[in-house]
Amino acid sequence: MTSTTTVVVLFGGRSSEHEISCVTAGGIMDAVDRTAYDVVPVGITKDGDFTLQPDDPSAWALDGQHLPVVPDNGTRVRFPSAAEPPELTVEHPDGSVTTVAVDIVFPILHGPFGEDGTIQGMLEIAGLPYVGDGVLASALAMDKHVAKAVLEHAGLRVAPWSTVLRREWDADRLGIAESIAIHGWPLFVKPARAGSSMGVSRVDEPSELGAAMDLAFEHDSKVIVEPRVLGREVEVAVLEGRDGVPRTSLPGEIVVAEDGFYDFAAKYLGGDEQLLCPAPLTEDETDAIRSFGARAFEAIGGSGLARVDCFLTDDGFVVNEVNTMPGFTPFSMYPRCWAATGMSYPELVAELIELGRAAIR
Known part of the structure; x- marks a missing residue:
């Protein structure tokens, strides 16, 4: 099978989550089926410059507690307008210019200037298909206050704030x-x-x-x-359905030290937490959180993917937040939930790419 689809993996960015975006991008580059997809890594530096980076997954791997960053190698990548051919223009340090045809963009950006609808808007202006949620869902879910208000309006119990x-x-x-x-x-x-x-x-x-x-x-x-909400921290991964009906994974549970919480170090640098996938829940509890996940995804107008974070209290589930670009390293909760449900990390990456190619925005 020859490579027929060029995927631009867009990562890094100006937010404080720059390094985690790089780690995620490395995991995706490593998992992509190279017989089906060509990969073009475009890293955004912390200053906001778009650069062409080497297609080397190991360069973006988490090394102990060392987190990778996008270096400014002197290249500059320009995106097209919708009236131009779907290709990137690359300016090299020696003054030469090349172009790269693009079939789809996979934005692996967390936080502001990436997960909040801004990059999604840029890609829509450029007329390029992309993986994940659209402008509205991305912006809405990024703002925890607005998201809670929308979820509450949709009839879901949310954590007080x-x-x-x-x-x-x-x-x-x-x-x-x-x-x-x-x-x-x-x-x-x-x-x-x-x-x-x-x-x-x-x-x-x-x-x-x-x-x-x-x-x-x-x-x-x-x-x-x-x-503090007294309850178990349980999360469910949501994936857009080919028929429009959201698909939900088996839920996962975060177990942390009694006096701790699931902070940045625990998520990415190791800590006292455990990620249990699937979560030890009853059948009714599993059905309930999967229903919550699908309803939350539809409430924000989701497409592509999301992770819905909940608390299981004595009175049932309470939604904490929705993440439209959740942690997506191979060891993150989102892919681990899908692995427990029967979809491997490489299969999940391929499915998201194909959902993005088929999306009508």
């Missing part, structure tokens, strides 16, 4: 702190539009709140404050 803007915090720290304290302790403070647990803190007492808010505001001008 308060939203604080930077200007509100700067104007009245004491008043905001008093209103937040109504939730009780501990609290979790998060940037509203970031992922991979960047800028997230657990706050056990009032004296810790100021530092946690300041840290979250380093990542976003809007912060979410949530009380």
Whole structure:
């Protein structure tokens, strides 16, 4: 079988999740069926330059606690307009210019300037098909406040929250702190539009709140404050159906140390957590969270993929958040859930590429 489809793997980016995007891209490059797909790696530097990178999965692998970054190698990649042929223009350091035909783009970007609908909008303007959710679903799910409001409106139980803007915090720290304290302790403070647990803190007492808010505001001008939800952390992977009906995986469970939480280090650098796939649930509980996942996916207008994170409480499931570009390294929860359901990592990558090629936006 000859290679007939050129896939641009787009990764890196300007967000604080740059390094994890690189690790994910390496996993995908390694898993792609090279008899069916040609891969063109395009890395976005932390400054925002689009560069052509070597097709070498090992260059992007997680090495102990060392995280890869996109180097500026002097190349510059330009995307077309919709009126131009579907090809990238590559400017090389020696002044030469080449072009690369594109069939589909696989944006493996987490956080702002990638997972939030901005790259999706750029690709739609360029007239290039791409993998994953569209502009609206991406932007909506990225904003935890807006997503919770939409999910609640759709009839799903969501974890309680308060939203604080930077200007509100700067104007009245004491008043905001008093209103937040109504939730009780501990609290979790998060940037509203970031992922991979960047800028997230657990706050056990009032004296810790100021530092946690300041840290979250380093990542976003809007912060979410949530009380601890007593329950098990259970997640389900959702995949767009070929017939339009969302497909859901067997659920997975995150088990962390009793006094900890699933932070960045636990997710990517190793910690006390365990990822259990499938989660030890009853048949009714498994059916319930899979239904929640499908309903949440449809509520945000999802396409391609999403991971729906829930808490299993004494009163049933509560939706915490929806991730439209979840962690996608080979050892992340999303692909592990699908592996437990019977779809391997390479099969999952191929299915997402084909769903993107068939998408009507």
